[in-house]
Amino acid sequence: MIAEIIAAGSEMLTPHRQDTNSLFLTAQLNDLGVEVAFKTIVGDNIDHLTGAARTALSRADIVIFSGGLGPTEDDLTREAAAAALGLEIRRDGDLLAALYKRFAARQMTMPPNNAKQADILEGATVLANPNGSAPGQLLDTVVDGYRKVVILLPGPPRELKPLFTEVVKPLLAATLPPRYLARRVLRMPLIPESHVDARTAPIYREYTDIQTTILAGHGEIQLHFVSSKTTLFEAQARVDELTSRIEAEMQDAIYSSQGESLEEVVLLMLEMRHLTLAAAESCTGGLLAQRLTAVPNSSRAFVGGAVVYTPELKTLFADVPEEIIETYGAVSPEVARALAEGIRSRTGATFGIATTGIAGPTAGTGLDADKPIGLVYIGLSDGRETRVKELHLNGDRDYVRWWASQHALELIRQTLLTNL
């Protein structure tokens, strides 16, 4: 069984808006063992939409429309689906009554146009939508001798998502052969994709029944494994076996196998050991603190810190001696070290982490003027010992800042792994 998703809406044919429902729908359909083979985005034009519906019916078993079920003239999905299927539309009395009631409850008169939200394809099942005025529709029919399942869903994600998971998914599951999916995601920071692939491909290629995807970006590699079997036990056992073998190969390069982010893992490791962290950020300018504090309950391990963008603030909040900055420049291993030690002793945290570097696009000033863009020093102090790492990052300002924050988190993780 293959599916096509048709997203209807002219706004998705502008440079400003993208269809995002299809990512959600794809994950849900994959759960049912259904592969998405085509996605089509089409505007609010009856000819274009009807043509797209005909094309989809000719090449997919399941055709899912999202959007175009509203009350305006631009909402044409019902009409297009009916035309492509050669079906009539009937106005459903119960739905119409419910629409009138919905407006009355808000002391409003229903505009005549809204009545079309009670229009149903001949033979379709109405899918109640508790979060909006347009119901979904599901039609299980035969076109030119082939079974076709046609599903109409409202466009707003907060309507579409619960409607799919609560109503459509059980209906589809009941008519499809039973499939159970098990997934695992292994995440590794700061490691080249080719390196991961060279070491893991000989293992995962043995598992031809498991779908493996490698995703690279934002300073990490993700390995996604999906196993689809007729029992959940079998699927889980299979994907767990592969995961164990990859974990044995990559060991501590893997920071998470349940989907947790690097900042979540670092916070969890600190919290489990009753340790705390403070940060003194120059080039990352709050990004590291922001990533950590985006995690709920991060205050259990992260106390806070300082954003020390000027030389004065490095001295004021992290006790960096002025003469160190004057001698070596703000972007130096000496300043990274002093920042890490200073923020640690100032705040009383177990660890002090520090970043200083040249994020670009313009060069540093004074003693830092000749240092290259992308040069970053990370300092980590535990009170007894301070480690300083030198990075040469190659990218724009956002890239340098992100990778610096990623290296800082990974330095903490590696230190916690080896010391304790």
Added chain:
Amino acid sequence: MIAEIIAAGSEMLTPHRQDTNSLFLTAQLNDLGVEVAFKTIVGDNIDHLTGAARTALSRADIVIFSGGLGPTEDDLTREAAAAALGLEIRRDGDLLAALYKRFAARQMTMPPNNAKQADILEGATVLANPNGSAPGQLLDTVVDGYRKVVILLPGPPRELKPLFTEVVKPLLAATLPPRYLARRVLRMPLIPESHVDARTAPIYREYTDIQTTILAGHGEIQLHFVSSKTTLFEAQARVDELTSRIEAEMQDAIYSSQGESLEEVVLLMLEMRHLTLAAAESCTGGLLAQRLTAVPNSSRAFVGGAVVYTPELKTLFADVPEEIIETYGAVSPEVARALAEGIRSRTGATFGIATTGIAGPTAGTGLDADKPIGLVYIGLSDGRETRVKELHLNGDRDYVRWWASQHALELIRQTLLTNL
């Protein structure tokens, strides 16, 4: 002239990856006066891809493929386009020689598979790709009596984008009727979309020759105006006239009319007045500093500050008296005021900005335990006067933190507008 964009690649039919090239291509095509009517996403399957190519040729004048030009078995765009057009593929001798040279320069032997990157559709123009090994192709032909322009582009954005702007766009522009586009974007923070629309629609509706788009999200409203005329002067004059009228209506609610972000505008206003800013962040946890320092040269106006996640750090870095926290709780107007005043006088900045609130998903502790999630106080001090704003935000942790940072920036902007 209408266009269809076909994105080829099985990874875009998973829940993990989305086609993003089409947003860029749509903006570029719109510049040329070409509307995108369909977008299709299809996997690395020769039958699916050929079928999608046939469908596109039947409904669009310009068909642009992105992806599937690499050297692997999965790269099938050339073959599919040739099959749909009924054309032969020829292997280009010059391109093949260049490929061998490329590998030799890296002291590598070219795998035989890579030779297919020299395959060109009969009659197509080769589009040199300086950023990768696969050239683009452009074919201006006639199918069933209709002119069709077929363009094959490599998938990686850093190859596709320069190839389109530098090579394809001039080629297309030369064959299309001349069109000049002028654009303006007005941005307004923290204002309801309905409010903006009610006040501006009576004006922009008069300009039926200007395409107006309202985008809402991330705590701001954007009004996009695009005018398309046969001379640039005419297009610019028209869009400028509308912009002036909307600016007269919305006045200071508009923070930017050239696309600048709110943080850029705040930094620029501070810098022009030779003023500086420091931040003490509790609930935003570094997000405000991170947004400001993401702007190049932000250190000219933003000195830094402190992330004060614990009561102790509020006292340590911003001199908030312990008894204030003990009396009112950390999430209180009194603490917001003390944080703003404390970080200002500590750092010597002109302004001190502070955030304290309950971002969720869990409630506060101690005196803050009964305060609702989404309660946030923003403090802004200039040394003489301190303003405190109370917010009741309704959303998840990310939402509360983002809107709090947006309100903080807007409070600074409004203060600078009125005071100076």
